Amino acid sequence: MDNSSARQYFYQEIQQPDEYIDLARAALYIAQEEYPNLDVEEYLNALDTMAAELEERLPPQRYPLRIIQSINQYIYQDLRFAGNKTDYYDTRNSFLNDVIDRRLGIPISLALVYIEVSRRIDFPMVGIGMPGHFLIRPDIPEMEIFVDAFNDGEIMFPQDCQEKLAQMYQYPVSIQPEFLAAVTKRQFLARMLTNLKYIYLSQQELEKALAIVERILLLFPDLALELRDRGLLCYQLGRFSQAANDLETYLDITPEAQDAYIIKRLLTKLGRY
Numbered sequence: 001m002d003n004s005s006a007r008q009y010f011y012q013e014i015q016q017p018d019e020y021i022d023l024a025r026a027a028l029y030i031a032q033e034e035y036p037n038l039d040v041e042e043y044l045n046a047l048d049t050m051a052a053e054l055e056e057r058l059p060p061q062r063y064p065l066r067i068i069q070s071i072n073q074y075i076y077q078d079l080r081f082a083g084n085k086t087d088y089y090d091t092r093n094s095f096l097n098d099v100i101d102r103r104l105g106i107p108i109s110l111a112l113v114y115i116e117v118s119r120r121i122d123f124p125m126v127g128i129g130m131p132g133h134f135l136i137r138p139d140i141p142e143m144e145i146f147v148d149a150f151n152d153g154e155i156m157f158p159q160d161c162q163e164k165l166a167q168m169y170q171y172p173v174s175i176q177p178e179f180l181a182a183v184t185k186r187q188f189l190a191r192m193l194t195n196l197k198y199i200y201l202s203q204q205e206l207e208k209a210l211a212i213v214e215r216i217l218l219l220f221p222d223l224a225l226e227l228r229d230r231g232l233l234c235y236q237l238g239r240f241s242q243a244a245n246d247l248e249t250y251l252d253i254t255p256e257a258q259d260a261y262i263i264k265r266l267l268t269k270l271g272r273y
Helices: 003-014 023-034 040-055 064-078 096-102 107-120 158-169 185-202 206-219 224-236 240-253 260-269
Strands: 125-128 135-138 146-148 154-156
Touching: 003 023, 003 206, 023 040, 023 096, 023 107, 023 185, 040 064, 040 096, 040 107, 064 107, 096 107, 107 125, 107 135, 107 185, 125 185, 146 158, 154 158, 185 206, 206 224, 224 240, 224 260, 240 260
Parallel strands: none
Antiparallel strands: 125 135, 135 146, 146 154
């Protein structure tokens, strides 16, 4: 399969109403641009198999905490999934096929495995886009139990989340309601892609970074910073017409942006300002 086919499948998947988007399938289409021979159905079947095995291990009384404990036992003890703390920025931590094959991931990719297996046993969970760290929680109203998929499924309560933030930022942090709000499936995918974007930028893999930005813009076409970054990447790659169009659009959307002066200088070089 070529990259354009994987991109088209991704686009088709995310055109559905948010609740109908298949997160695992969309994530595998992201990976398929990196691995053109990837068999999407094979990995969806792997998740089905995990769920079937887990179903046999569930307790008779399916209270939420007991289900979570059973999922944790299966994913982290039996299958030995783990957070990759030694090579966090390895791109393979962000591709669902690699995460399933290697049993290693980062918070959001391990959260995806957890969410997909849970969904298949009729225990839906949602992503929680806490600043600096990704969590999940049961999709049960008023239930403030969170799970850290990166740390062996550690069960957390709001106070634990606040302490986690303070630990990460090295100063006291007050938990705001939006910190523990559920993300949409599009937001989930955008956050996965953003992780990859910054890894590729740090590695100066500009073509791959551009491909990631293009998919973020398929999810959210009006994101000003992504339009700017696509323009800057196109400029660096010598695609000057596309660069000028994106940078002009960025200034139209955010005329008071802090970097407006720099963008105007680039547009002057491109003969557009």
